[in-house]
Amino acid sequence: xxxxxxxxxxxxxxxxxxxxxxxxxxxxxxxxxxxxxxxxxxxxxxxxxxxxxxxxxxxxxxxxxxxxxxxxxxxxxxxxxxxxxxxxxxxxxxxxxxxxxxxxxxxxxxxxxxxxxxxxxxxxxxxxxxxxxxxxxxxxxxxxxxxxxxxxxxxxxxxxxxxxxxxxxxxxxxxxxxxxxxxxxxxxxxxxxxxxxxxxxxxxxxxxxxxxxxxxxxxxxxxxxxxxxxxxxxxxxxxxxxxxxxxxxxxxxxxxxxxxxxxxxxx
Amino acid sequence: xxxxxxxxxxxxxxxxxxxxxxxxxxxxxxxxxxxxxxxxxxxxxxxxxxxxxxxxxxxxxxxxxxxxxxxxxxxxxxxxxxxxxxxxxxxxxxxxxxxxxxxxxxxxxxxxxxxxxxxxxxxxxxxxxxxxxxxxxxxxxxxxxxxxxxxxxxxxxxxxxxxxxxxxxxxxxxxxxxxxxxxxxxxxxxxxxxxxxxxxxxxxxxxxxxxxxxxxxxxxxxxxxxxxxxxxxxxxxxxxxxxxxxxxxxxxxxxxxxxxxxxxx
Numbered sequence: 285x286x287x288x289x290x291x292x293x294x295x296x297x298x299x300x301x302x303x304x305x306x307x308x309x310x311x312x313x314x315x316x317x318x319x320x321x322x323x324x325x326x327x328x329x330x331x332x333x334x335x336x337x338x339x340x341x342x343x344x345x346x347x348x349x350x351x352x353x354x355x356x357x358x359x360x361x362x363x364x365x366x367x368x369x370x371x372x373x374x375x376x377x378x379x380x381x382x383x384x385x386x387x388x389x390x391x392x393x394x395x396x397x398x399x400x401x402x403x404x405x406x407x408x409x410x411x412x413x414x415x416x417x418x419x420x421x422x423x424x425x426x427x428x429x430x431x432x433x434x435x436x437x438x439x440x441x442x443x444x445x446x447x448x449x450x451x452x453x454x455x456x457x458x459x460x461x462x463x464x465x466x467x468x469x470x471x472x473x474x475x476x477x478x479x480x481x482x483x484x485x486x487x488x489x490x491x492x493x494x495x496x497x498x499x500x501x502x503x504x505x506x507x508x509x510x511x512x513x514x515x516x517x518x519x520x521x522x523x524x525x526x527x528x529x530x531x532x533x534x535x536x537x538x539x540x541x542x543x544x545x546x547x548x549x550x551x
Numbered sequence: 552x553x554x555x556x557x558x559x560x561x562x563x564x565x566x567x568x569x570x571x572x573x574x575x576x577x578x579x580x581x582x583x584x585x586x587x588x589x590x591x592x593x594x595x596x597x598x599x600x601x602x603x604x605x606x607x608x609x610x611x612x613x614x615x616x617x618x619x620x621x622x623x624x625x626x627x628x629x630x631x632x633x634x635x636x637x638x639x640x641x642x643x644x645x646x647x648x649x650x651x652x653x654x655x656x657x658x659x660x661x662x663x664x665x666x667x668x669x670x671x672x673x674x675x676x677x678x679x680x681x682x683x684x685x686x687x688x689x690x691x692x693x694x695x696x697x698x699x700x701x702x703x704x705x706x707x708x709x710x711x712x713x714x715x716x717x718x719x720x721x722x723x724x725x726x727x728x729x730x731x732x733x734x735x736x737x738x739x740x741x742x743x744x745x746x747x748x749x750x751x752x753x754x755x756x757x758x759x760x761x762x763x764x765x766x767x768x769x770x771x772x773x774x775x776x777x778x779x780x781x782x783x784x785x786x787x788x789x790x791x792x793x794x795x796x797x798x799x800x801x802x803x804x805x806x807x808x809x810x811x812x813x814x815x816x
């Protein structure tokens with residue numbers, strides 16, 4: 285019995301020797317062993333008088349040349365795919381655990397380089413879909429325009445225009461530089477009104493102890509592939525008059541115009 | 552131990568539940584591999600974002616900043632990217648550049664200057680992960696004549712730089728720290744061998760005079776370090792003025808110019 289088992293064992297070892305990836309070798313060996321046992325059982329059923337050792341030996345002979353089978357199995361079972369599968373399993377688990385740990389420890393979600401992957405500071409007013417201009421891999425579009433009309437004698441707050449510009453790019457790792465956008469952008473309005481977004485003008489709301497931006501540029505909202513900025517201008521606007529945003533980058537210049545602004549009465 | 556754990560897993564309720572799962576949920580090895588790679592790509596991109604999307608080299612960071620600021624790709628003519636070697640003086644953010652005479656000059660963050668046909672680009676890039684800040688880029692008109700520009704990416708926050716001199720004494724070495732505010736001089740004629748620069752810059756609400764030391768970096772680029780004996784530092788470059796004199800090897804005056812410190816576009 286020991287000799288025949290060793291014959292079976294020897295045949296199996298030879299047949300799977302070329303399979304270098306451990307789990308595959310183990311699985312194939314188990315399957316071949318099952319085939320050998322089935323064949324031996326068939327022989328014992330067909331020849332009831334046959335000795336068990338002989339049945340197993342004939343089963344081994346029936347399976348064929350172990351060396352040839354081993355070469356074919358080695359050709360079919362590439363080790364690199366197995367190692368890649370195993371490595372990918374552990375790297376995927378590690379990455380997910382690391383992300384979960386960071387989010388739990390930070391007690392915040394979607395944190396990225398100091399601010400969330402998406403969010404907003406203010407709501408976009410006067411939603412619209414303006415013309416799109418592409419430059420340097422970025423798409424510029426006016427997505428909102430509003431005229432904030434404060435009741436004249438109400439706290440002395442200046443009326444102002446808000447124009448929302450969305451800058452999109454599929455390259456989420458290189459969003460537009462806010463400083464460069466400020467330097468490049470100028471708002472123009474009726475009667476020669478001009479303001480360069482490189483600087484800001486604020487109005488102090490004494491009753492509330494805060495400053496409010498009335499000329500300048502601020503981030504309004506953002507997502508993974510876009511940033512939306514709001515450009516403020518303290519110009520007197522009447523219906524039908526266009527407001528223009530002039531962009532002057534090193535790579536080129538263009539102008540976006542908005543004709544219709546939503547009049548928002550601030551009460 | 553492994554066999555024990557394996558046996559316990561084979562006999563566990565969880566394995567029995569997994570084995571009863573519909574076949575749909577039990578993917579082939581190839582599909583599992585594809586799904587794992589997708590998870591790794593998404594998680595990897597997320598982790599990269601958490602770290603601030605760092606790039607492997609300083610120059611790649613500069614090129615990205617050029618694209619983000621929508622300036623044309625420039626030819627790099629100056630880069631201070633080498634690590635600072637004076638451990639008692641430097642912070643991890645300090646980077647060094649070496650002049651042709653061997654002087655090592657250091658500044659905070661990576662500093663770059665590039666040129667195109669019509670523009671000069673000056674950029675400062677903070678190295679992520681070291682607590683650095685102050686990434687910015689400014690570009691100026693370039694006309695091919697000598698151009699004096701502030702280093703650092705922000706005219707309103709003058710950069711601080713320094714160089715260290717060593718004095719060998721028996722049994723010891725004395726290091727002397729010299730602070731300065733760095734500027735770069737571009738398009739200097741090849742025949743220039745000496746440069747003299749003096750400036751008047753806004754400091755404590757006054758316009759104060761500054762001396763300067765000039766180092767030839769090669770390729771028509773000179774580094775200028777503005778300083779005062781009282782170690783005062785300028786508040787900003789806007790509104791500042793300068794006088795530039797260039798001399799050839801024989802000491803003859805090649806060029807003399809006075810003007811305002813250029814404003815970025």
